[in-house]
Amino acid sequence: MGEKGFKVMTQNSIQSNESGGYLTSRLNDMIGWARKYSIFQYPFVTACCGMEYMSTACSHYDVDRFGAGLPRFSPRQSDVLFVVGTISHKMAPVLKQIYDQMADPKWVVAFGVCTCTGGFYDNYATVQGIDTVIPVDVYIPGCPPRPENVLDGLMKLQEKIQGQKQEV
Amino acid sequence: MGNLHIQLKERFPDAVLETHAHKGDETALVKRESLLAIAQLLKTDPLFDMNVLMDLAGVDGLDLKWKPRFQVVYHFYSLALNHRLRLKVAVEEKDAVVPTLTGLWPSANWFEREVWDMFGIRFEGHPDPRRILMYEQFQGHALRKDYPWNKRQPLIQAKAVTSDQ
Ligand code: SF4
Numbered sequence: 116m117g118e119k120g121f122k123v124m125t126q127n128s129i130q131s132n133e134s135g136g137y138l139t140s141r142l143n144d145m146i147g148w149a150r151k152y153s154i155f156q157y158p159f160v161t162a163c164c165g166m167e168y169m170s171t172a173c174s175h176y177d178v179d180r181f182g183a184g185l186p187r188f189s190p191r192q193s194d195v196l197f198v199v200g201t202i203s204h205k206m207a208p209v210l211k212q213i214y215d216q217m218a219d220p221k222w223v224v225a226f227g228v229c230t231c232t233g234g235f236y237d238n239y240a241t242v243q244g245i246d247t248v249i250p251v252d253v254y255i256p257g258c259p260p261r262p263e264n265v266l267d268g269l270m271k272l273q274e275k276i277q278g279q280k281q282e283v
Numbered sequence: 284m285g286n287l288h289i290q291l292k293e294r295f296p297d298a299v300l301e302t303h304a305h306k307g308d309e310t311a312l313v314k315r316e317s318l319l320a321i322a323q324l325l326k327t328d329p330l331f332d333m334n335v336l337m338d339l340a341g342v343d344g345l346d347l348k349w350k351p352r353f354q355v356v357y358h359f360y361s362l363a364l365n366h367r368l369r370l371k372v373a374v375e376e377k378d379a380v381v382p383t384l385t386g387l388w389p390s391a392n393w394f395e396r397e398v399w400d401m402f403g404i405r406f407e408g409h410p411d412p413r414r415i416l417m418y419e420q421f422q423g424h425a426l427r428k429d430y431p432w433n434k435r436q437p438l439i440q441a442k443a444v445t446s447d448q
Contacts, residue, residue, distance in 0.1 A: 204418065205416075240417070
C-alpha cells in the first residue's frame, strides 16, 4: 500500500463523482486524522488540578467531541499521559515508570503550572517542571487552568498529532 | 477548668519549668527527663483525662536565637472533660532526642515520624522511626532553618535539554 493514492471511504465527506463515492488521501494524513480523534488518556492526577480535569472531562465541556472521552487507567491502553497536579520528587520515579510503560505512539500533556514549572512550589519537595523527567508535548498553564484552556491545549495536541510523521 | 497548667505545676514542681495561659490556652514547658511521667499522668489522672493527642509539632528557633534551639510541642485534649493542655519540651541541637509517646497515644506514631523527617529530632523508643514525607535518600531535614531554601535533591536527575523539536 503506497502512501500516495490511498483510497478511503468516510461517512461524512463522501465526494461524489462519476465512479462513486471516494476520496484520495495520504496514508500519513489519514493515520494522523484517526489518531487525533481517538485520544485515550491516562489521567495521572495528584492534586487540586484534578477537580478542573474532572470538570473538563464531564458532560458540560464534553471532551468526547475531540475523541478524548474515554480515560484508561492502564498505561498500556493509553495514548496521552495527562499529568494533572503537583509532582513531588518522591512521585517522579512513579511518573517516569508510567510513561515508560505506555506503548508508542504516545504524547504527554502538562496540565497546570505545577507540572509546567513547579508553579509556586519552589521548594525542596517539588519537581520544577515534569519536563525535567519526561518529554512534554503540550503545556497548559493556569492554577488550575480553566476548562476552555484545557480544550485549547487538547486542540493544540490534535494539531501536533495530525502534523507529525506517523510511525506505524 | 482553666488552670490545668497550675495543677500540673503543683504535681511536678521541679519538672514544670514555665507555665503560661492566654485566653484559656494553657501551656507548660517541661523537662525532657520528666516528659514520660507527666504524659502518663495526663492520660491516666481523672483530673486531666487527656485521651487524645491532637497534634505534635517541632519548632526550630534558630532565627529567634533560642537556647536550646528546638522545641517539641504536644497538644492534648480530653473528650470527656472538653479541655486542652499544651506541653513543650526544649531540645538541644547536639542532643536532639525525646522519648516517644507512641506507647501512650498511638497517634504519636506518624506525628513523631514527621518531626523526625522535617527537623531531625529523634524519638527514642519509636517502633518505626522512618521518614514519612520525604524519601529515604533525602539528606538533611527540610524544615530546619539552616536547610537552604533552594537546595534540591531529585530522585531522577533532570534530563539534558535538547533542541530536536
Ligand atoms: S497548578 Fe494550581 S491547581 Fe494545579 S495542582 Fe498546582 S497548585 Fe493545584
